[in-house]
Amino acid sequence: MRNSLDCAALDAAMEDVHRAGMPGLFAEVRADDEVWRGAVGVADLGTGRPVTADLRHRVGSITKTFTAAAVLQQVESGLIGLDAPIGRYLPQLVPGERGAAITVRMLINHTSGLAEYLPYAYPSLKTFPDPAGTRPQSLDDHRHTRFDPVELIEMGVTAPAVGVPGGAPGVYSNTNYLLLGQLLEHVTGASAEQCITRNVIERAGLRDTELPVGAYVDGPHSRLYESWFGMIDPPRDYSVYDMSFVGPSAALISTVADLNRFYAMLLAGEIVGPSSLKQMQRTTRVVSQEGKTIDYGLGLHPMEGPGEGVFWGHGGTVWGGGSLAMTRADGRRQMAVAVNLQRWSRLDSSGRPQPHPIDAALAALFRVAMYG
Incomplete structure (x- = not known):
């Protein structure tokens, strides 16, 4: 299996994303012992400050893999039953028949049937995840x-x-x-933040990763520009934002290097044991927030393409920022962007996002x- 890096092709592909309209992006790709890092564009549209590959970044729902791993560690210790009803532990939060029917596994793989709270917390997003009819006002509020x-x-x-x-x-x-x-x-x-920090972030030796308490990103980072389907024009910076509205679901701050390190260790059985990793890679069908039906495991999803081998990881978005981290099942090739x-x-006339060069x-x- 060819596994070397084509650095010139990676450089060119990054430039193409920038030319298509992305203000700034940065990435790390690993193939065996080879490492490529790239950064193109600006971190601040006002000053022209360039992005660099070592910036700290809000990585959104990539947080879910960290949270799932922390839960599975407690399953291994016997404190949580993976197929136990959530009502056994939190009857006041999920009472009655639903608490008895929804298991911990169903929460992790999104088959609980529980609705998304976001359109209730953010009233202008009342039709979320359907973009038609949404307005961005709640983001500022x-x-x-x-x-x-x-x-x-x-x-x-x-x-x-x-x-x-x-x-x-599931949904x-x-x-x-x-x-x-x-x-x-x-x-x-x-707290969940303390548990994930101690048992996952510190265990993996991630020096630039944290679950923040406040609204600020410490250390070098990019501004995060939200367009909300062209309704915010020009796009507005949301890099300062209280992430308590997502917490252990999507609040993580990390770097592309830390993400690659984490997923390499996870898939090597160094964060959870081999049996737990096998459970994480057991997938079911789930409808994503973009309305696509995907295979989803326990805080992980697979990605297959034209090359050899299945990749595992997660993507994430926040207001203004996005990330994707994928690692091949054998650990020999990785990408974090x-x-x-x-x-x-x-949006088009029917309220659907139109294709964009990005x-x-x-x-x-x-x-x-x-895949090279």
């Missing part, structure tokens, strides 16, 4: 709001269900991972990074 996770969970639990517990396909919902955060707190006596613009596509350019970059 809640820039410095400190949310209580229990109140957010209640919004999701009391909203109309999006499926039956264990039903397929991706951040409510599931806020509940997992409360579950970690319940069984360990520490970060971008500083989100929801760049405008989409094709990013797809081409991912192919070169993962």
